[in-house]
Amino acid sequence: MASVSELYDVTWEEMRDKLRKWRDENYRNSEQIVDVGEELLNEHASKLGDDIWIIYEQVMIAALDCSRDDLAVSCLQELKRQFPGSHRVKRLAGMRLEALERYEDATKLYDSILQDDPTNTAARKRKMAMLKAQGKSPEAIRDLNEYLEQFVGDQEAWHELSELYINEHDYAKAAFCLEELMMTNPHNHLYCEQYAEVKYTQGGLDNLELSRKYFAQALKLNNRNMRALFGFYMSASHIAASPKVSAKVKKDNVRYAAWAASQINRAYQKSVMSQPLMSSFEEMASRGLFGPKNMC
Amino acid sequence: MTVKLTTQAYCKMLLHAAKYPHCAVNGLLVAEKQKERRRDGQPAPVLYVDCVPLFHGTLALAPMLEVALNLIDTWCKENRYVIAGYYQANERIKDFRPNQVAEKVAARISENFSEAALIVVDNSRFTLDCYEPILTIFEHHENKWKCRDADVDCCEDWAEARKITSALLESRSYENLIDFDNHLDDLRNDWTNPEINKSVLHLC
Numbered sequence: 001m002a003s004v005s006e007l008y009d010v011t012w013e014e015m016r017d018k019l020r021k022w023r024d025e026n027y028r029n030s031e032q033i034v035d036v037g038e039e040l041l042n043e044h045a046s047k048l049g050d051d052i053w054i055i056y057e058q059v060m061i062a063a064l065d066c067s068r069d070d071l072a073v074s075c076l077q078e079l080k081r082q083f084p085g086s087h088r089v090k091r092l093a094g095m096r097l098e099a100l101e102r103y104e105d106a107t108k109l110y111d112s113i114l115q116d117d118p119t120n121t122a123a124r125k126r127k128m129a130m131l132k133a134q135g136k137s138p139e140a141i142r143d144l145n146e147y148l149e150q151f152v153g154d155q156e157a158w159h160e161l162s163e164l165y166i167n168e169h170d171y172a173k174a175a176f177c178l179e180e181l182m183m184t185n186p187h188n189h190l191y192c193e194q195y196a197e198v199k200y201t202q203g204g205l206d207n208l209e210l211s212r213k214y215f216a217q218a219l220k221l222n223n224r225n226m227r228a229l230f231g232f233y234m235s236a237s238h239i240a241a242s243p244k245v246s247a248k249v250k251k252d253n254v255r256y257a258a259w260a261a262s263q264i265n266r267a268y269q270k271s272v273m274s275q276p277l278m279s280s281f282e283e284m285a286s287r288g289l290f291g292p293k294n295m296c
Numbered sequence: 297m298t299v300k301l302t303t304q305a306y307c308k309m310l311l312h313a314a315k316y317p318h319c320a321v322n323g324l325l326v327a328e329k330q331k332e333r334r335r336d337g338q339p340a341p342v343l344y345v346d347c348v349p350l351f352h353g354t355l356a357l358a359p360m361l362e363v364a365l366n367l368i369d370t371w372c373k374e375n376r377y378v379i380a381g382y383y384q385a386n387e388r389i390k391d392f393r394p395n396q397v398a399e400k401v402a403a404r405i406s407e408n409f410s411e412a413a414l415i416v417v418d419n420s421r422f423t424l425d426c427y428e429p430i431l432t433i434f435e436h437h438e439n440k441w442k443c444r445d446a447d448v449d450c451c452e453d454w455a456e457a458r459k460i461t462s463a464l465l466e467s468r469s470y471e472n473l474i475d476f477d478n479h480l481d482d483l484r485n486d487w488t489n490p491e492i493n494k495s496v497l498h499l500c
Binding site: 028031065133135163166167169194196197198200201203211226227230231234235267268271 | 317318354356357358359360362363388391396468480481482483484
């Protein structure tokens with residue numbers, strides 16, 4: 001089989017830079033990481049300098065995703081040799097045990113790290129990840145709440161908790177987590193938009209109005225966020241269609257929905273879409289909605 | 297009531313699950329709009345001719361799901377299709393039961409298409425060589441979703457479906473599969489997947 005560098009005509013530097021980009025942006029494209037990383041480590045290890053250790057770590061985790069235990073073990077061995085006794089490497093060994101579904105052995109490993117260093121957040125997170133992997137969502141939620149009492153600024157943890165709550169359909173608590181995130185990241189349009197989606201899913205007129213406002217806020221922060229634009233259209237349409245609103249509120253929301261529909265049409269036109277999909281939206285907008293029922 | 301899938305429908309479902317192995321994925325199944333019933337009064341088997349992959353990751357939020365249902369319903373009307381089923385592949389490998397989201401969406405679809413089926417992909421039997429169909433088909437009887445393990449009859453032509461799905465998985469065609477989430481990220485991404493449809497046809 002042709003190598004990555006041959007197939008895509010890239011140099012080893014480009015491969016190394018791609019790996020860095022995937023690392024920085026937290027991509028989970030494990031098959032590609034294994035392809036690129038394995039070749040880089042096999043053919044160009046001597047040129048990588050100190051970067052090689054973090055690449056071993058990245059490739060090892062990707063190898064676990066792809067069931068490449070051989071590759072994972074060889075990366076782990078290099079890391080163990082270079083950093084004997086390191087907690088960071090120990091945690092990787094634990095992840096390998098998790099991949100083999102040896103959860104008790106992994107727990108023992110993580111507990112030994114925590115005995116040495118009770119503030120080691122990585123080991124605590126792996127224990128919670130194991131609960132999630134075994135379908136023990138309520139326990140994972142309980143442990144994550146305890147963790148957040150201690151590490152109140154950990155955004156990754158707040159986001160993970162919001163996802164766990166959404167999957168358990170506890171939208172009120174998911175909203176609370178997203179509120180924490182929005183407070184500390186007021187310019188992040190994705191948190192605004194997710195919060196709006198949760199509020200919309202909760203349902204009820206008050207939540208719909210809140211949802212429309214947060215979709216609008218997300219649009220203000222990033223006017224190319226299509227989910228926010230669609231969400232703004234849907235929430236305004238539902239409010240306008242509700243029998244409980246005053247004539248003025250209805251009129252305002254009809255106007256908002258019309259504005260959103262025209263923005264969506266413009267966005268489709270600009271994107272050089274194939275005709276059928278654009279006409280779908282115009283059709284849909286003119287018909288009104290599928291039905292004002294919520295999923296909640 | 298029997299449910300059958302064309303190669304294109306079966307294949308795209310599995311490609312969607314293969315593209316996001318670490319996420320839950322879901323999507324819709326469409327059938328051609330039937331005009332007549334069979335002479336003997338028995339309902340004709342529902343044939344899913346295509347599938348539209350929807351989301352990956354968080355499946356339990358309403359707004360984008362409603363947008364998708366509306367847009368796809370309109371597209372269906374323009375193409376004489378009807379939304380007739382729903383599929384889901386769960387996040388964890390051993391989890392093959394339909395959850396609340398699946399039941400809610402399938403119930404919503406049943407309002408417009410009474411014989412709607414809910415299909416769950418069995419992740420634990422997912423292999424490259426597609427040894428057997430890996431679906432569990434749930435049908436709505438007496439207010440409950442009852443399960444029926446799918447055998448090779450669930451596909452219109454299992455030998456063909458198996459050959460083509462296996463070939464596309466092997467060639468990593470799933471990297472080019474577009475779901476509705478991808479479309480929302482960039483409107484130019486076409487959720488009807490014309491390229492994959494062409495590949496399937498080409499291999500037939």
